[in-house]
Amino acid sequence: MDEFLKNYQEFCKKVAKKFDDPEKEIMTWGLGISGEAGDVAGCIKKTISHKDSQTSGIKENLGDTLWYIAAICNFYDWNLEDIINENTEKLKKRYSEGVFTEKSACKRERIDWNEKK
Ligand SMILES: [Mg+2]
Numbered sequence: 001m002d003e004f005l006k007n008y009q010e011f012c013k014k015v016a017k018k019f020d021d022p023e024k025e026i027m028t029w030g031l032g033i034s035g036e037a038g039d040v041a042g043c044i045k046k047t048i049s050h051k052d053s054q055t056s057g058i059k060e061n062l063g064d065t066l067w068y069i070a071a072i073c074n075f076y077d078w079n080l081e082d083i084i085n086e087n088t089e090k091l092k093k094r095y096s097e098g099v100f101t102e103k104s105a106c107k108r109e110r111i112d113w114n115e116k117k
Contacts, residue, residue, distance in 0.1 A: 005080045012070040026075050033068035036061050 043054035
């Protein structure tokens with residue numbers, strides 16, 4: 001595992017609030033990531049729609065979003081590097097021509113996350 005990402009995940013684990021109830025913990029991380037991603041969107045909206053540059057807020061809230069990604073990975077005992085690698089492999093398959101094309105966009109498989117196996 002990449003040491004930088006491993007150290008980052010360990011740091012996040014160290015500073016994260018401790019919970020007795022695992023459902024409360026993952027709910028907190030799930031709501032937290034949504035809130036921070038919403039802050040990213042809000043800063044982009046203000047930058048574009050209100051002509052009020054919030055690019056430093058976009059950057060800061062991307063970091064906050066990443067922190068929640070690490071917290072969720074820690075909760076499930078996943079390595080952030082594995083998540084990045086799996087996503088990279090998925091995108092390489094989807095964009096086999098190396099760039100976004102209409103054809104590659106159509107290659108997306110619809111996944112029903114609730115589908116019972
Ligand atoms: Mg924030």
